[in-house]
Amino acid sequence: MSPRPPARRGACPAFLAPMETGDGLILRLVPAERAISPDQLRGLARAATAFGNSMMEITARGSLQVRGLTAETVAPLQDAVLALGITPRVGLAIDISPLSGLDPREVADARPLARLIREGTAGFAGKLGPKVSVVVDGGGAIGLSGHKADVRLIAVRSGADARWSATIGGGMPELLAEQEAATRALDALSRIAALGRRARATDLPGCASTPLANSGDGGTPSTPLGTFPLVEGRFACGIGLPFGAGAADLFAALADAADKAGARDLRPATERVLLATGLDAEGALAFAAEARRLGCLTAPDDPRAFIAACPGAPACVCAHFPARDLAAGVADALAPLLDGTVTVHLSGCAKGCAHPAPATLTFVGMDEGIALVHEGAPSGARGPVIAVDALAATLATLAATPHAPGETGRGLLARMQEAGLLAGLWLREGNDRPMVKT
Structure with a gap:
């Protein structure tokens, strides 16, 4: 049995081209300068409530999204963004670290390139x-290895100078000056x-048989949670939205917390993180404490950090199935396995929008x-x-499997797969329907 093929749109939601889905239109916003002020985030939260369904998201690539718009409310939301003084990125997606x-x-510094x-x-x-898309990775604390790209440029040290490792599609890297x-x-x-709007780098000669621009190791990169030193003795503090989403009032509360802590600005970051920058050491601690009180992720070992939904x-x-609604229960059930070696993806269909790369465990709606x-x-x-309502109990059984001495969570799952125990668990719960080995 194969899943029903989902509709593939061939695009993602954008500021000028919102996308229709089950709860209305989604508008994606990437600030051109990567940063917005606490006042601007509060204003965006108000607009999300006034013109959408109040749900906001930070994506895996560090974009802001507003959900639940209608055809009549898209233009007022766009006008509100511009009135707040936020300049949206339009056109070609060029991703750099939010701390460049x-x-x-x-x-x-990736910005000049x-x-x-x-x-x-x-x-x-x-x-x-x-x-x-293009990735320009300056090689700093927040890497972009998990981002697929048609063109990938990574800064590397070459003696006393910096050079750029350039990869096009899946071709061989070249070491070049800026x-x-x-x-x-x-x-x-x-x-x-020149090949048309359906073309990608993999359509170029020599790039057709390999993945787009060496898009990392196929796993989830480290989530940039915690405190990062900045130039001039300041700090950035990264906090995560639970599974990348929250109501507008949560974003407004985080803006208030950033203001109180003395932040210069807020920056959406990779892996669904929001960074407050320009803090002193005390302010970084205060911002993290308030974010934790609000239910956000503040530590890299939070089980929720290893789950994309x-x-x-x-x-x-x-x-x-309601993937995000089930995510917290999945995190709780699998916590004994989530030791940093295991990534989990709850995908409502076979498209895999939340985590296109392979994960250690992927649960797919069929x-x-x-x-x-x-x-x-x-x-x-x-x-x-x-059955959807059998997921939590099935995962609890899975997580209760004893580890061998020194065995990681990923190692345990690999051993179970090799022994047919993963297939057997799903087979028993799936009423003895045959499983195709992946």
């Missing part, structure tokens, strides 16, 4: 497809644009329940399925 230029650990690429694509950016890296990136993007049903029309994929992507789900 502030991070003493970075090999190079990103600016060269943006200026260089001004004449043909409209010919690129909406999913074409201007050379910009030229190489612009040449690739121009060739992609899409909104699920009914918010998404493609979803077969027509009749939830399927399990071990060390794979949601698209690999076949069966059997268990």
